[in-house]
Amino acid sequence: MPYSEPARTAARRARSLTPSSPSVVPTTGITIYGCGRDEAALFREMAPRCGVLPTITEAAVSEANVDLARGNRCVSVDHKTQITNPTLLVLSRVGVAYISTRSIGYNHVDVAYAESVGISVENVAYSPDSVADYTVMLMLMLARNAQSIIRRADVHDYRLNDARGKELRDLTIGVIGTGRIGAAVMHRLRGFGCQVLGYDSRPQNSADYVPLDELLQLSDIVTLHTPLNAGTHHLLNRHRIAQLKHGAFVINTGRGPLLDTEALVSALESGRLGGAALDVLEGEEGIFYADCRNKSIESTALLQLQRLPNVLVTPHTAYYTDHALSDTVENSLINCLNFEGGKQHG
Missing domain, CATH: 3.40.50.720 (NAD(P)-binding Rossmann-like Domain)
Incomplete structure (x- = not known):
């Protein structure tokens, strides 16, 4: 999925914040569901440099844990678990308005239903x-x-x-x-x-x-x-x-x-x-x-x-490289920042 200019600009901004650079004061909160240890390490490294405060859980999003997203308009989800419509409904009720799925495919999310309850869904591009x-x-x-x-x-x-x-x-x-x-x-x-x-x-x-x-x-x-x-x-x-x-x-x-x-x-x-x-x-x-x-x-x-x-x-591992995982985490953060800034890309 090609990025628009705002997204490319955000990507350049994120990359310019090297590990030695001072962290940006967090202004955006994001809840990250279904997050493995390798992803979590990258989120913790990249999020502060982008001005994002991450709430990270290994558990997949469900009706039982939507309170982790309370107060955050953006959530990031993995591709491994089907997100049920009741879960989408409850997410909308706690204030979630945007889901960034850490995958190219959307088949684990009912995008039309999500939109009907006020949630936009977007995928990420990776290598x-x-x-x-x-x-x-x-x-x-x-x-x-x-x-x-x-x-x-x-x-x-x-x-x-x-x-x-x-x-x-x-x-x-x-x-x-x-x-x-x-x-x-x-x-x-x-x-x-x-x-x-x-x-x-x-x-x-x-x-x-x-x-x-x-x-x-x-x-x-x-x-x-x-x-x-x-x-x-x-x-x-x-x-x-x-x-x-x-x-x-x-x-x-x-x-x-x-x-x-x-x-x-x-x-x-x-x-x-x-x-x-x-x-x-x-x-x-x-x-x-x-x-x-x-x-x-x-x-x-x-x-x-x-x-x-x-x-x-093989167990759905073709995408799983250092480069692609870094892309996925970075672009998940960029997606949410762009949403908060009114700069969604198509």
């Missing part, structure tokens, strides 16, 4: 390179059978067996969704010399755009980077998965419900698809970001996927 790098890494791992090779090496089986891989320059990559992250993926892929196809409801650059059906039929690897909404839920459904080339790979670093997981499992188990790499998954809530070593996993789809040797599953 698209974090997810783009990770996506290309997953492509390379799938193309070179890395999962199978590593599993065998872990038990000291060093034979080549069927480990012969593919080179990206020999493949056609289909990128669905060509916003900031999708465009960054396409930029990286050009360096590998592969053919890159794009699909987007609103083409945004000079990529080789084709209709979705054509992209699915031509691509050796399909990667998903479109926002999740009612129109893109199960964008790759059973019908569209059936259109993919035999042996094709699917990568999802966007949102889990973009992909019909049941249909994907069926195509993988039948051998029709060559593999998948999933950093996001339907039903990941309550599983990803938790220590489940001594718990039973109730997601049948996750267990099925992890048993397959040609599937990589």
